[in-house]
Amino acid sequence: MKNSANSATRKARWITLVAAGAAVASLTVGALPVAASAAERTPAPVTGTFHGPRSVNTAALTKAMAPGKVATGxxxxxxxxxxRWTEATGPLSQDPAANFRIGSVTKLFTSTVVLQLIGEGRFTMDTPVQEILPGTLPAHWQPITVGQLLSHTSGLQLPCVDFVDGEAPTPEQVISHWTDPKCAAPQYPVLTQQYNGANYFLLGMVIEKTTGRTYADEVQRRIARPLGLRHTYSPKAGDRSLPGPVLADASEIEPWAWAEGGMISNAPDLERFMTALMRGRLLKPAEQRQLFTMPAIADKANPFSMAGLLRQEVGGTVVWGKTGSMGRSTSGVFATDQAARTVxxxxxxxxxDKDLMRAHIGALVAAGL
Known part of the structure; x- marks a missing residue:
């Protein structure tokens, strides 16, 4: 039986984990202005050649990376x-192949697998998740489609109950904390995007139910092995190990991040994955277009595409990517059209201080792109 102190601690840690992805996503937004008009926030699929100013400002990057009051490493x-340019400062491994927990960047791998399944005809963007996972969501809820989960337009709210101390919960148990009768139900109609890890827990469950294999196996089979991503994988529940070399210690993690934020990778692997994704090597044309199509109710501050990519602008140049946080690490990957430049x-x-973090991350991305 858990005591009240443990319960309060677990609840605080859980709410922090749930909100972390949205908070990290907003760090970049503050420094990278978003298009003002609806038309600019709803771009056509990216197919052209990148023509932005591309001399790498390594001096600015080095200055932004210097250990200080914003980041220690x-x-x-x-x-x-x-x-090709790699540099590390502070208490971070100098090995360019060092591993780290990528947090919510995991969602890009999840959405890629889901879009591949759509391309194979297993289900569509409009298929209600209740048809694929019967009994997982309350019967009185309105249908929530796969496309709404991918684009954070499902209306799912934050959880309001604790986990029982002990072993790592299953994905089904995690979802039960979002759907508990004591918690707020989705609000209809959904008027804007609301970034929520529950969407991607459900998508992970969709992957497993549809394929008959584990989420980790599908990521390996469909993405990691074909691309030669030798450092990229989804650890088993409760596995807190991080194989060396390690970029930064992230031992203080929660074990249930899974398909929404639990993967491990490194910088070369993430660069290769993002390049393949942006250049259409992982998806069929119809699903590739979803990467760059914005929902009608895209959030103005943190706009995610139908496939869950964060869309931002740097000096008038559109970039796509994802941020993430796990343990002590805050990470991200961004790319321009056709991956002409990746960061x-x-x-x-x-x-x-979120304002300082916005400026710091914005400087890193802007100087790199």
């Missing part, structure tokens, strides 16, 4: 045709 890797970063924050 920072790693940045730049990629693209004819571009992967990971840092150990030294402050909780």
């Amino acid at each position: 920072t790693m940045v890797r730049l990629g693209g045709p004819g571009v 992967v970063y990971s840092l150990v924050p030294a402050t909780r």
